[in-house]
Amino acid sequence: VADEPAWILHVDLDQFLAAVEVRRRPQLRGQPVIVGGQGDPTQRRQVVQCASYEARAYGVHAGMALTMAVRKCPQAVFLASDSDAYDGASKEVMDALRGFGWPVEVWGWDEAFLGPRTNDPESLAGEIKETVAAKTGLSCAVGIGETRQRAKLAAHFAKPGGIYRLDASNWLPVMGERPTDALWGIGSRIARSLTELDLHTVAELIDADPEVLAARFGPVNGPRLIEIARGGTESELETGPREPKSRSRQHTYPEDLIERADIEDRLRVLADEVSGDVLKSDYTIIRVAVTVRTASFWTQTRSRSIPLGTRDPTEIREAALLVLDRFTITRPVRLLAVRLDLRT
């Protein structure tokens, strides 16, 4: 086995949140299902978290306002987001994947990388799909590559429910002429900056001057963009439990907050909620950050270091209020957030 080639498989669940909801409500199968917020499409300021493929056919997609989604697809079933249910379903899937005995790196609720050694990754991918379906009732796509980047993009081509391989032999033919933001790790902003350097496609980025990219994007990010374009680097999967670096709680209020006392009250609630999350475990808080977003979407974050660290919820709450005092708020407040940075 040790002399068989190493592969990365990326397992990506299909329409995960909607699929979990359909699994426990079989009568919804085949219907447009939209998960988001409290499941009430008349409520403002809530967005689609996941749309089933039937709903996507009407142009509904994640991030869209629920009020927009109900206009595009009035017959859809709208459901509240239920993170406990998704946590549980995710754990079922990851346990099924670990059952294969290969290293597993969990990537969010609905994605994972596997690191097998095999001469036949397609057969293994097929077994994975069957096992996940049998044990959890959920379907997934599997991407195959030598790196995370290739496996991740391969899974994209495999969706929904398929298997696709993106390796050294077909990376350039498949990806070379695509825009740079087709890559995992390059979004719209970097793609636009690259365009200003006359770099439009993956193939052009591969041949770009590393010095030019370093000058534009920094000493780490610049060269990394070229690596991404080449298909990424081979590196060990991280299979251990993730140590969180921060925990946050944010809320967009259905009606803007006007009164100072109201803003402070809401901030206290957020601070206490996120403190409660963190203090259940053994973490020490070393920084408290507060974000304010006004009705016009102007958004700023300020923070305060706690050099010795604390686990005292009162101190955290008061630190949040002190940070709030450093803002000059003259507009109605749409969103507040509290983030706690943790000692690593």
Add this chain to the structure above:
DNA sequence: TCTGGGGTCCTAGGACCC
């Protein structure tokens, strides 16, 4: 029809110290 919530990593300037 205005645009959620929860994360990670990187960059850059200024303070401060040696």
Add this chain to the structure above:
DNA sequence: TCTGGGGTCCTAGGACCC
């Protein structure tokens, strides 16, 4: 009076991802 480097911490913000 004018000047060097190196290092770390703090803070704000940008960008990406699920």
